[in-house]
Amino acid sequence: MxxxxxxxxxxxxxxxxxxxxxxxxxxxxxxxxxxLRLVLKLEGETVKDVIPVLGYVHRGVEKMxxxxxxxxxxxxxxxxDYLSALxxxxxxxxxVEKAAGIETNERIETIRTLVAELQRIASHQLWWGVFGMDLxxxxxxxxxxxxxxxxxxxxxxxxxxxxxxxxxxxxxVMFDLHPDFQRKVKEFIAYFRPKxxxxxxxxxxxxxxxxxxRGVGVLEAAQAVALGATGPVLRASGVAHDLRKSxxxxxxxxxxxxxxxGARGDCWDRYWVRIEEIRQSLRIIEQLIENIPEGKHLxxxxxxxxxxxxxxxxxxxxxxxGVFGVLLVSDGKDVPYRIHVRTPNFNNLWAITRIAPGxxxxxxxxxxxxxxxxxxxxxx
Amino acid sequence: MGSGWETTTLxxxxxxxxxxxxxAGAGYVLLAVVGASLFVAVLGMALIYAERKVxxxxxxxxxxxxxxxxxxxxxxxxxxxxxxxxDIVPAQSDRVLHLAAxxxxxxxxxxxxxxxxxxxxxxxADMNIGVLYITxxxxxxxxxxxxxxxxxxxxxxxxxxxxxxxxxISYEVSATMSLLVVVLFSGSMQLSRIVExxxxxxxxxxxxxxxxxxxxxxxxxxxxxxSRTPFDLxxxxxxxxxxxxxxxxxxxxxxxxxxxxxxxFVVSAMATTLFLGGxxxxxxxxxESFNAVMDLLxxxxxxxxxxxxVVFLIMWFRWTxxxxxxxxxxxxEWKVLLPIGFVNLFAAATAVVFGWYFFPF
Amino acid sequence: METHELxxxxxxxxxxxxxxxxxxxxxxxxxxxxFLELMARLRDEPDLRFDMxxxxxxxxxxxxxxxxxxxxxxxxxxxxYLVVSASVPREAAVMPSMQALWPIxxxxxxxxxxxxxxxxxxxxxxxxxxxxxxxxxxxxxxxYRDDFMLEGPK
Numbered sequence: 099m100x101x102x103x104x105x106x107x108x109x110x111x112x113x114x115x116x117x118x119x120x121x122x123x124x125x126x127x128x129x130x131x132x133x134l135r136l137v138l139k140l141e142g143e144t145v146k147d148v149i150p151v152l153g154y155v156h157r158g159v160e161k162m163x164x165x166x167x168x169x170x171x172x173x174x175x176x177x178x179d180y181l182s183a184l185x186x187x188x189x190x191x192x193x194v195e196k197a198a199g200i201e202t203n204e205r206i207e208t209i210r211t212l213v214a215e216l217q218r219i220a221s222h223q224l225w226w227g228v229f230g231m232d233l234x235x236x237x238x239x240x241x242x243x244x245x246x247x248x249x250x251x252x253x254x255x256x257x258x259x260x261x262x263x264x265x266x267x268x269x270x271v272m273f274d275l276h277p278d279f280q281r282k283v284k285e286f287i288a289y290f291r292p293k294x295x296x297x298x299x300x301x302x303x304x305x306x307x308x309x310x311x312r313g314v315g316v317l318e319a320a321q322a323v324a325l326g327a328t329g330p331v332l333r334a335s336g337v338a339h340d341l342r343k344s345x346x347x348x349x350x351x352x353x354x355x356x357x358x359x360g361a362r363g364d365c366w367d368r369y370w371v372r373i374e375e376i377r378q379s380l381r382i383i384e385q386l387i388e389n390i391p392e393g394k395h396l397x398x399x400x401x402x403x404x405x406x407x408x409x410x411x412x413x414x415x416x417x418x419x420g421v422f423g424v425l426l427v428s429d430g431k432d433v434p435y436r437i438h439v440r441t442p443n444f445n446n447l448w449a450i451t452r453i454a455p456g457x458x459x460x461x462x463x464x465x466x467x468x469x470x471x472x473x474x475x476x477x478x
Numbered sequence: 479m480g481s482g483w484e485t486t487t488l489x490x491x492x493x494x495x496x497x498x499x500x501x502a503g504a505g506y507v508l509l510a511v512v513g514a515s516l517f518v519a520v521l522g523m524a525l526i527y528a529e530r531k532v533x534x535x536x537x538x539x540x541x542x543x544x545x546x547x548x549x550x551x552x553x554x555x556x557x558x559x560x561x562x563x564x565d566i567v568p569a570q571s572d573r574v575l576h577l578a579a580x581x582x583x584x585x586x587x588x589x590x591x592x593x594x595x596x597x598x599x600x601x602x603a604d605m606n607i608g609v610l611y612i613t614x615x616x617x618x619x620x621x622x623x624x625x626x627x628x629x630x631x632x633x634x635x636x637x638x639x640x641x642x643x644x645x646x647i648s649y650e651v652s653a654t655m656s657l658l659v660v661v662l663f664s665g666s667m668q669l670s671r672i673v674e675x676x677x678x679x680x681x682x683x684x685x686x687x688x689x690x691x692x693x694x695x696x697x698x699x700x701x702x703x704x705s706r707t708p709f710d711l712x713x714x715x716x717x718x719x720x721x722x723x724x725x726x727x728x729x730x731x732x733x734x735x736x737x738x739x740x741x742x743f744v745v746s747a748m749a750t751t752l753f754l755g756g757x758x759x760x761x762x763x764x765x766e767s768f769n770a771v772m773d774l775l776x777x778x779x780x781x782x783x784x785x786x787x788v789v790f791l792i793m794w795f796r797w798t799x800x801x802x803x804x805x806x807x808x809x810x811e812w813k814v815l816l817p818i819g820f821v822n823l824f825a826a827a828t829a830v831v832f833g834w835y836f837f838p839f
Numbered sequence: 840m841e842t843h844e845l846x847x848x849x850x851x852x853x854x855x856x857x858x859x860x861x862x863x864x865x866x867x868x869x870x871x872x873x874f875l876e877l878m879a880r881l882r883d884e885p886d887l888r889f890d891m892x893x894x895x896x897x898x899x900x901x902x903x904x905x906x907x908x909x910x911x912x913x914x915x916x917x918x919x920y921l922v923v924s925a926s927v928p929r930e931a932a933v934m935p936s937m938q939a940l941w942p943i944x945x946x947x948x949x950x951x952x953x954x955x956x957x958x959x960x961x962x963x964x965x966x967x968x969x970x971x972x973x974x975x976x977x978x979x980x981x982x983y984r985d986d987f988m989l990e991g992p993k
Contacts (some may be wrong), residue, residue, distance in 0.1 A: 104966045143641075196863060436892060460711075
């Protein structure tokens with residue numbers, strides 16, 4: 099047995115007949131959500147095979163990480179899944195805290211949980227809008243962004259950034275909460291609950307939208323697990339795997355929330371799970387916003403080059419898209435010997451190669467959108 | 479069936495003037511050509527502006543606001559921009575067809591405009607087969623779309639064109655089926671006579687139930703024919719990038735765009751003419767004082783208002799609905815609309831035979 | 840299962856497996872020879888049931904001239920983690936593919952091949968995944984050098 103290295107042309111050339119043709123979807127295509135390239139084998143409108151081609155935004159984050167201090171590496175995680183920047187920051191902070199034995203306090207954990215949940219809502223709002231657009235309805239896009247704006251405004255007041263937050267760092271958070279934070283978050287919840295109903299009326303209850311989603315792209319539970327899918331994609335297939343429940347970090351252990359689980363694993367279930375997750379995130383925020391414990395927000399000075407004892411640490415958090423893991427290998431210095439990020443999108447993406455064949459091009463678009471892919475997170 | 483309205487068409491006037499003075503005849507022809515072109519250009523821009531504003535307000539934003547008061551000159555600016563843009567023809571395309579395709583689309587739209595009675599005196603040509611004529615020439619538009627998709631030599635464009643071909647040809651059946659209902663009731667294919675037959679009440683309610691059913695089927699089928707959401711599969715910007723006109727730019731793109739918007743008007747005008755009384759004011763049989771008040775508004779304004787209402791409805795659909803999938807689209811036509819259309823036509827025929835109308839005359 | 844229980848369960852399946860020190864969760868080092876068999880049993884054994892390959896990557900221990908291949912396994916049934924690693928020589932890095940056990944391994948292994956140059960036997964489609972097909976060298980190896988690289992802080 100020898101290992102054979104193949105090329106893309108060989109992969110494409112496998113088993114094409116005259117009736118079938120290949121078409122490049124991407125790297126520039128409105129529905130691949132960035133510079134993802136899918137090589138499609140089509141027979142008429144029917145998708146026969148999908149070959150994802152990655153790497154258009156590969157920046158070598160892991161290689162860069164080997165030359166940066168842990169605090170500096172946090173910056174890079176913002177630029178992976180930019181819609182879950184805070185959760186990604188948190189994963190690094192968690193890994194370093196665990197490895198170096200840095201303690202945090204209740205206030206820090208509460209702030210982290212709050213901002214991460216706010217960003218989860220913002221991420222799902224954006225996804226909802228884009229999903230509507232991929233189905234051909236333009237209006238949800240603007241509705242989603244209108245409400246997401248409120249959250250980014252709140253986060254901007256505290257953090258000073260709207261997208262690449264760089265906020266959660268080993269040993270605390272960069273800035274204390276803005277004095278208006280509590281008031282504004284409460285206002286947002288009161289504002290957003292009726293808007294969520296509006297979302298349901300506009301898209302969820304639309305017969306065309308339902309027809310486009312129900313039964314389309316079924317990912318069965320066993321398949322989803324074997325494909326390493328996590329987050330809403332896995333939960334929609336009926337596996338209740340949510341790190342916030344199964345191994346609580348932050349203050350998730352102290353709040354009540356449900357893990358929405360789908361039944362069939364089709365696009366509709368993935369849609370429904372995310373909408374339901376918005377509700378659960380609102381619940382979590384409501385429980386925490388009233389009583390944010392007092393204390394210091396930062397226990398380690400940002401400039402300190404934390405030294406991490408020798409060993410391997412694997413820590414993960416649940417972002418809006420699934421499990422974001424950081425495998426940190428240290429040889430005792432203040433820069434990691436090797437740092438590997440396990441990104442949810444890299445693993446979720448491959449489900450498309452299993453669920454798309456047999457469906458139409460339009461369904462492929464729905465499926466990609468229902469997997470909620472962020473390309474920089476795949477390419478790293 | 480005298481309705482008391484004097485109707486003339488530009489074609490008739492030209493014919494009348496022709497033997498006496500060739501110059502006057504030519505004048506009428508010129509008036510028709512220039513008038514129609516100007517009308518199309520202005521109408522296109524007005525509709526694009528309306529679409530933008532309607533969309534904006536549906537989406538909690540303002541739309542164009544900077545160029546002129548409330549941005550009314552924005553479309554003018556955009557048109558000028560499109561006129562001056564480079565007209566790119568892809569190197570591997572079928573050059574002749576690529577250049578010709580937009581004209582086919584545009585021509586179909588212009589030809590349809592000719593037969594529309596917009597008021598008793600504004601109609602270019604009043605054919606005795608008006609309904610048939612409009613059905614025929616609008617079907618011509620699919621040729622432009624197919625040629626555009628094929629000649630671009632782009633797989634996405636080809637997919638879009640094939641979708642368009644299947645879709646437009648299928649839905650024409652249902653659209654025609656619903657038009658026949660009105661033809662049965664009014665007993666004429668001449669559009670001016672169809673309008674006059676609605677002096678006492680519009681066919682949408684005067685033909686009991688079948689009128690409403692036919693109107694709904696006509697609206698759905700025509701939406702599909704002009705590829706508006708939820709049937710905008712040939713363009714499908716999220717699936718096929720822009721479908722058949724992906725490779726078009728500048729003026730030729732503008733022609734597709736204009737054809738699409740004017741088509742929307744043609745559909746609205748047809749719906750108005752056949753189902754909503756055309757340019758007839760809203761009358762209730764026997765209530766003379768009410769009818770007199772209604773007559774204060776000139777017929778042309780009635781036509782514009784009714785068409786605008788249907789246009790608004792079409793825009794409303796666009797900014798609310800997602801898009802159907804290609805197989806769902808076919809299922810809707812062949813398994814739902816067509817059977818209903820057949821039954822409806824049969825019921826209409828029965829109603830006509832036994833004279834079951836409201837407000838019989 | 841607790842960490843020590845997991846390790847002894849793995850050792851029952853593969854006597855040559857030794858616990859890996861300095862890892863924050865249950866971790867074993869297994870020999871390459873019977874690696875595929877061990878992984879298959881880890882996946883199928885009723886009280887282990889590691890049905891998800893969470894992540895797979897490599898660490899370049901250049902001083903010892905070996906690549907450590909790390910597999911992070913998770914069981915959605917029993918909710919426990921296990922890190923299994925195996926070492927292959929840097930210069931002749933060959934490893935059996937786990938693609939038949941966990942389909943996701945197909946792409947995770949392509950990534951490790953791309954960045955570390957590990958060749959997987961039995962892999963159906965082994966080619967670069969993040970870099971161009973004609974890229975020279977394997978960037979995450981510690982001795983990789985490129986024109987645009989700056990020296991790291993020391």
